[in-house]
Amino acid sequence: MGAVLAAVLGASLMGCSSTGGxxxxxxxxxxAAEGRAAVNTPRWTFAMVTHSGxxxxxxxxxxxxxxxAAVKDNINFLYSHNDEAQQQAQLVQTAIDxxxxxxxxxxxxxxxxxxxxxxxxxxxxxxxxxxxxxxxxKAFGAxxxxxxxxxxxxxxxxxxxxxxxxxxxxxxxxxxxxxxxEQRCAGAKKAFAGTMxxxxxxxxxxxxxxxxxxxxxxxxxxxxxxxxxGAPFADAAVQAKRTAGSEAEIDTFDLNAKVATGLQEKKxxxxxxxxxxxxxxxxVDLLWLYRYNRNVLGGGLPVLxxxxxITADDADALAEYTKxxxx
Amino acid sequence: MSGSGRPAAPAPSPAPAPSAARADERLLRTSPLxxxxxxxxLGSVVGAAAVFLFFxxxxxxxxxxxxxxxxxxxxxxxxxMAAPVALLMIGxxxxxxxxxxxxxxxxxxxxxxxxxxxxxxxGVFVSLLVTLAVGAFNGFMLTRTKLxxxxxxxxxFLMLTGLNLGFTKLISGTVSTKAIGDxxxxxxxxxxxxxxxxxxxxxxxxxxxxxxxxxxxATWILLRTRFGNWIFAVGGEADAAxxxxxxxxxxxxxxYLGVAFAAWVSGQHLLFSYDVVQSGEGVGNxxxxxxxxxxxxxxxxxxxxxxxxxxxxAFIFGMTSKGIVYAEWNPDWFKFFLGAMLLLAxxxxxxxxxxxxxxx
Numbered sequence: 001m002g003a004v005l006a007a008v009l010g011a012s013l014m015g016c017s018s019t020g021g022x023x024x025x026x027x028x029x030x031x032a033a034e035g036r037a038a039v040n041t042p043r044w045t046f047a048m049v050t051h052s053g054x055x056x057x058x059x060x061x062x063x064x065x066x067x068x069a070a071v072k073d074n075i076n077f078l079y080s081h082n083d084e085a086q087q088q089a090q091l092v093q094t095a096i097d098x099x100x101x102x103x104x105x106x107x108x109x110x111x112x113x114x115x116x117x118x119x120x121x122x123x124x125x126x127x128x129x130x131x132x133x134x135x136x137x138k139a140f141g142a143x144x145x146x147x148x149x150x151x152x153x154x155x156x157x158x159x160x161x162x163x164x165x166x167x168x169x170x171x172x173x174x175x176x177x178x179x180x181x182e183q184r185c186a187g188a189k190k191a192f193a194g195t196m197x198x199x200x201x202x203x204x205x206x207x208x209x210x211x212x213x214x215x216x217x218x219x220x221x222x223x224x225x226x227x228x229x230g231a232p233f234a235d236a237a238v239q240a241k242r243t244a245g246s247e248a249e250i251d252t253f254d255l256n257a258k259v260a261t262g263l264q265e266k267k268x269x270x271x272x273x274x275x276x277x278x279x280x281x282x283x284v285d286l287l288w289l290y291r292y293n294r295n296v297l298g299g300g301l302p303v304l305x306x307x308x309x310i311t312a313d314d315a316d317a318l319a320e321y322t323k324x325x326x327x
Numbered sequence: 328m329s330g331s332g333r334p335a336a337p338a339p340s341p342a343p344a345p346s347a348a349r350a351d352e353r354l355l356r357t358s359p360l361x362x363x364x365x366x367x368x369l370g371s372v373v374g375a376a377a378v379f380l381f382f383x384x385x386x387x388x389x390x391x392x393x394x395x396x397x398x399x400x401x402x403x404x405x406x407x408m409a410a411p412v413a414l415l416m417i418g419x420x421x422x423x424x425x426x427x428x429x430x431x432x433x434x435x436x437x438x439x440x441x442x443x444x445x446x447x448x449x450g451v452f453v454s455l456l457v458t459l460a461v462g463a464f465n466g467f468m469l470t471r472t473k474l475x476x477x478x479x480x481x482x483x484f485l486m487l488t489g490l491n492l493g494f495t496k497l498i499s500g501t502v503s504t505k506a507i508g509d510x511x512x513x514x515x516x517x518x519x520x521x522x523x524x525x526x527x528x529x530x531x532x533x534x535x536x537x538x539x540x541x542x543x544x545a546t547w548i549l550l551r552t553r554f555g556n557w558i559f560a561v562g563g564e565a566d567a568a569x570x571x572x573x574x575x576x577x578x579x580x581x582x583y584l585g586v587a588f589a590a591w592v593s594g595q596h597l598l599f600s601y602d603v604v605q606s607g608e609g610v611g612n613x614x615x616x617x618x619x620x621x622x623x624x625x626x627x628x629x630x631x632x633x634x635x636x637x638x639x640x641a642f643i644f645g646m647t648s649k650g651i652v653y654a655e656w657n658p659d660w661f662k663f664f665l666g667a668m669l670l671l672a673x674x675x676x677x678x679x680x681x682x683x684x685x686x687x
Contacts, residue, residue, distance in 0.1 A: 054659075078652075078655055079658065080658045084608055084609075084612075085601060085605055085608060089600075090401050091652060093400075094652045094653060095652075096393075097388055097391060097397055098388045109605055111503075111506065111601045114601075114602075176606065176607030182501055182502060
């Protein structure tokens, strides 16, 4: 519906602009709006409830993947999110009230979600957990978990920093209370031979993120690596590095168009991607497979979508997809 | 809480009278309908009916009994805080620290019980004392420094946000508390703060009862006690109130204690629902409480409003936030819709109030 509206609005507003990204984007949107189901199963309703805040790039990509799979699998796909545990639990409850045919949840705050996920399972709704909560997923009664093991991803970062000869790193946490983020920094700290400090910033307030990193880099000139936990924050770190006159290498978890260009231009060292598109896409697809054929993937273990270490060598290939908003 | 032997202000009828009062104005008999039209929450009741009707039409699953349980629960978590916040606003003050104070209260209970290996109820009691102390601090700073409450509580808000995270990391080593579900007293505390009653096949959370009780008590204080008159007096005209012998300082500190008490109830609910508390939560909720009070007919400038109105405001908030989900709308527009509704509800309030005063 939204995509149709966007395509119609876009088409009517098209001026006589020269060739550009906008027109290509509209074509893509129009194609997506005309997307047809590839299957003839009944039109099931799947709900996805995440712990995302408003306007988060990463979750936008997850949503895109899920929507793409929903079009293909003839699914009525509902997305809702809230970064407060209590509110997220209430949103899952609304999905149960709606008697959806499948449920996709994130367990960033597992204890808060425990009761309500159990309620969904009891109501006979198949549940798949994505992104965070691999440890709890099975115990809560979910079919499978799709995501990245945060500790393993963190260790990959620590090893990569060692390979690059870094000695003193900073880990920027932008979502307080997110256990997965803590695990990433802890994993990186564990594998990293040098020293690593954590810095908490308010991820919903970009200028504040930049200022905090800036202050830290100014205060400690010996920091030679900054690791951000989300793609949008890598750019803030690059800006902070410039103003602070620091020599630190900026590395990041996750990917977006800016990070891809940053890697190409050598402004960033490396990125660790967990392929969010895959998390959304596979979650919807696996629920469809379960409803259609009782298939379950993973053999009782989490289905891992990362970590994938991306350096300047891979960036060229990914630049196009990041612009499209699917990587 | 209520006064000692000091002569109180001549008690006017609790319904706020227009300032240009004639001498015998308070003795006039008014018809019940006229009285109803003069109630601060009337506009919000009309608004609530409109929102309810709207979602009934656009969302199929909104009218189910189970959905109603969810909506009421969502409203109650806001309403528990909105009632004392409404009283505070009638008293002419703000509390921006109310949102994070809820989280603080939950953190204190959990960590005290865990670290001391004490019965969970001990932690709950300690948390009550500390939370009330924060409320007292707000009220004391306000009356001592004469700074606006906006500034004082903004300071408290930031300090508490930092304390929540700092202490939790220091004590638990992570950003969330340790699970206390296996400790003594947890089950009985859960019954009190976070149980659910199943009526038919619909689950009603116990917070709905807490909410009803708090609104009832707040209404009784406001309309039937001397303290209630003092609240209207200090919110309307603090200097004049002081001149006629209203204990302004004690009244304001009492109001902040009320907010702290409700924050303690909400905090315990969070803890006993989820067993583990995230230290970074609660930020931004203080505005939700204020919005609920304003939708319910409280004036930002103080001296006017009602506790029942705050409940209606919270109910509108709950209906809207969940109704949008039941209606399967794109959640990106939620905040826009909420803001538009706030404006509409406040305009409706103002209009209804004008009409009511014109017919007096």
